[in-house]
Amino acid sequence: MESGRSRICDRCKVELRLMDAQFSYLKRSFRHKVPRCPECGQVYIPEDLARGRMREVETTLEDK
Ligand SMILES: [Zn+2]
Numbered sequence: 001m002e003s004g005r006s007r008i009c010d011r012c013k014v015e016l017r018l019m020d021a022q023f024s025y026l027k028r029s030f031r032h033k034v035p036r037c038p039e040c041g042q043v044y045i046p047e048d049l050a051r052g053r054m055r056e057v058e059t060t061l062e063d064k
Pocket residue numbers: 009010011012013037038039040041042
């Protein structure tokens with residue numbers, strides 16, 4: 001059963017590791033820990049981040 005926390009890279013079949021990543025989004029940047037493949041460097045954006053933080057940034061910009 002999947003723990004829900006650990007993910008496997010489809011390409012490399014290795015467990016992703018949480019790494020501090022910097023995002024640039026609409027000229028704003030922020031840091032967040034995201035699962036990243038240590039082999040190919042592929043970053044997986046968790047759903048809660050995609051829905052939460054991204055939405056938050058978008059909303060902030062729209063309000064101005
Ligand atoms: Zn990989």
